[in-house]
Amino acid sequence: MSRLEQRAVFQALPDPAFRLDRQGTVLDSNAAAEAAWPGASLKGLRIQDSRLPALGGQLPDAFERVLAQRIVVTIEHESLVAGRPAHHEFRLAPLPGEELLLLIRDVTECRQSDKALRESDAQFRVVTQNITDAFWIRSPDMREVRYVSPAFEKIWGRPASFLYGNPHLWADFIVPEDREYVVRTFSGLTGDARTLDVEYRIARPDGEIRWVRVRGFQVRDARDELVCHTGIVTDVTERKLAQAELDAAHKQLMDASRRAGMAEIATNVLHNVGNILNSVTVSAGLVRGALRTSRAQGLKRAVQMLDDHADRLGEFLLGDEKGRMLPGYLRDISLALRQEQEEMITELEQLGRGIDHIRQVVTMQQSYAGRAGVVTAVRINDLVEDAVRINGQKLERDQVSVVRELASLPKARLDRARVLQVLVNLIGNASEALRTSPPEARRITVRAEEGAGRRVRLSVQDEGEGISAVNLTRIFAHGFTTRKHGHGFGLHSCAQAAAEMNGTLTVHSDGPGHGATFTLELPLEPIETLT
Ligand SMILES: Nc1ncnc2c1ncn2[C@@H]1O[C@H](COP(=O)(O)OP(=O)(O)OP(=O)(O)O)[C@@H](O)[C@H]1O
Numbered sequence: 464m465s466r467l468e469q470r471a472v473f474q475a476l477p478d479p480a481f482r483l484d485r486q487g488t489v490l491d492s493n494a495a496a497e498a499a500w501p502g503a504s505l506k507g508l509r510i511q512d513s514r515l516p517a518l519g520g521q522l523p524d525a526f527e528r529v530l531a532q533r534i535v536v537t538i539e540h541e542s543l544v545a546g547r548p549a550h551h552e553f554r555l556a557p558l559p560g561e562e563l564l565l566l567i568r569d570v571t572e573c574r575q576s577d578k579a580l581r582e583s584d585a586q587f588r589v590v591t592q593n594i595t596d597a598f599w600i601r602s603p604d605m606r607e608v609r610y611v612s613p614a615f616e617k618i619w620g621r622p623a624s625f626l627y628g629n630p631h632l633w634a635d636f637i638v639p640e641d642r643e644y645v646v647r648t649f650s651g652l653t654g655d656a657r658t659l660d661v662e663y664r665i666a667r668p669d670g671e672i673r674w675v676r677v678r679g680f681q682v683r684d685a686r687d688e689l690v691c692h693t694g695i696v697t698d699v700t701e702r703k704l705a706q707a708e709l710d711a712a713h714k715q716l717m718d719a720s721r722r723a724g725m726a727e728i729a730t731n732v733l734h735n736v737g738n739i740l741n742s743v744t745v746s747a748g749l750v751r752g753a754l755r756t757s758r759a760q761g762l763k764r765a766v767q768m769l770d771d772h773a774d775r776l777g778e779f780l781l782g783d784e785k786g787r788m789l790p791g792y793l794r795d796i797s798l799a800l801r802q803e804q805e806e807m808i809t810e811l812e813q814l815g816r817g818i819d820h821i822r823q824v825v826t827m828q829q830s831y832a833g834r835a836g837v838v839t840a841v842r843i844n845d846l847v848e849d850a851v852r853i854n855g856q857k858l859e860r861d862q863v864s865v866v867r868e869l870a871s872l873p874k875a876r877l878d879r880a881r882v883l884q885v886l887v888n889l890i891g892n893a894s895e896a897l898r899t900s901p902p903e904a905r906r907i908t909v910r911a912e913e914g915a916g917r918r919v920r921l922s923v924q925d926e927g928e929g930i931s932a933v934n935l936t937r938i939f940a941h942g943f944t945t946r947k948h949g950h951g952f953g954l955h956s957c958a959q960a961a962a963e964m965n966g967t968l969t970v971h972s973d974g975p976g977h978g979a980t981f982t983l984e985l986p987l988e989p990i991e992t993l994t
């Protein structure tokens with residue numbers, strides 16, 4: 464290359480370039496140098512005395528090395544330019560005649576991106592080494608494992624290197640029951656599925672089973688080309704175990720509450736059927752007694768007598784002493800039989816009503832188990848009478864009288880069995896509360912009236928033992944009783960029945976010795992006005 468050509472190349476270099484003598488004096492500089500230091504007269508300046516003081520000390524040594532060994536020496540220099548770090552690379556090369564070529568290149572950007580890369584690499588390592596979640600990167604066809612983070616070892620109990628060499632080995636670590644499903648799900652990620660989220664069990668070499676959750680993603684570039692797959696693995700063993708425990712506890716609770724529910728239904732049936740059985744037993748006893756002492760036996764004897772004298776009946780009825788009395792005897796018997804029959808019909812009707820009520824109680828309990836209550840057109844005042852009659856024996860035993868204050872209410876649509884159940888319990892309780900009262904005070908008042916807002920109000924009032932303020936707060940609680948043979952079930956089931964009819968059951972008492980009033984309020988759906 465001619466000197467002229469060399470100079471042309473020198474001038475055309477994009478970075479600032481200087482020709483120096485061995486002391487560092489600038490012999491020549493190119494256009495890029497002039498542009499970098501505009502207005503400065505560079506020629507004759509010693510480069511080590513220029514605005515590069517830190518570098519200055521290193522330069523004379525470098526000049527000597529370059530010229531003595533005829534090598535290229537590169538020095539990198541960091542400085543602050545306008546308050547920001549700047550990096551320059553100084554490249555010194557030997558020229559003929561003890562001269563040197565100095566090229567200065569600004570490498571700030573390059574170094575900064577190097578630094579950023581190094582930092583993000585370090586951060587990546589810090590993150591992957593410290594997060595408890597493991598993650599992996601696989602090739603687009605999934606056949607090659609490109610990266611597995613250190614947490615893999617903690618979860619699987621096997622070194623991550625296992626996977627690099629044997630990319631298919633991961634499936635062997637899955638418990639057999641889950642394997643097929645998981646492998647199928649993963650193969651979806653190489654197809655249409657861009658993400659996956661799957662939980663499965665793995666077996667560690669020590670035999671321990673762990674639950675892992677894997678969230679997998681396809682990684683695509685700007686042109687939507689699949690670059691790799693990545694997955695984040697979380698050890699969810701503890702959550703799974705806690706969930707299993709929770710499920711078991713929930714099931715136990717369900718079983719227990721179902722059993723408790725069945726027990727409550729059974730208690731309810733026994734309690735309410737028990738209330739009615741008394742009156743049924745009494746009616747049945749009366750009918751049985753009446754039949755045993757029936758005058759029908761006398762009729763049998765008279766018929767026998769007529770039979771014995773069948774061949775001379777006229778002579779017997781007119782001439783025989785017994786025969787003459789027979790027609791009168793038959794008339795008496797027929798009258799007695801008619802009376803007996805009427806009494807028995809009344810008792811049998813009561814018996815029938817009692818049995819009907821038992822049937823209703825049972826039906827009502829079935830309605831607890833899903834079926835709705837049976838709502839029929841009911842004459843409220845008839846219900847009161849039925850409730851008093853069912854309690855008949857108890858009222859008689861406690862020598863309690865019942866006063867009725869019944870407004871003329873319309874026939875209404877009500878759940879007959881439920882209302883009756885409440886009234887029977889309230890009257891029964893009131894009767895018991897009157898046991899210790901003087902005979903003249905043993906009185907229950909049952910009221911039926913129309914309340915505000917189309918409601919019917921039924922109340923049972925007694926002048927009995929009364930209720931203390933503290934007991935008022937728990938009187939409807941299941942199992943609360945002050946009676947020796949009580950169950951504490953009656954009022955609880957009544958309050959429940961009231962709620963099921965969209966009604967309320969409330970209690971009022973001015974305290975011990977001042978009696979009590981229980982009031983059942985129900986929505987009134989009149990059907991017709993009673994005349
Ligand atoms: N009219 C009343 N006057 C005073 N106390 C009452 C009255 N009615 C109920 N109680 C009190 O409320 C308690 C609970 O009544 P509840 O009917 O629920 O149960 P119980 O009558 O004791 O037993 P059972 O379950 O057999 O009916 C009674 O033990 C009694 O102390």
Ligand SMILES: [Mg+2]
Pocket residue numbers: 888891892953954
């Ligand atoms: Mg009771």
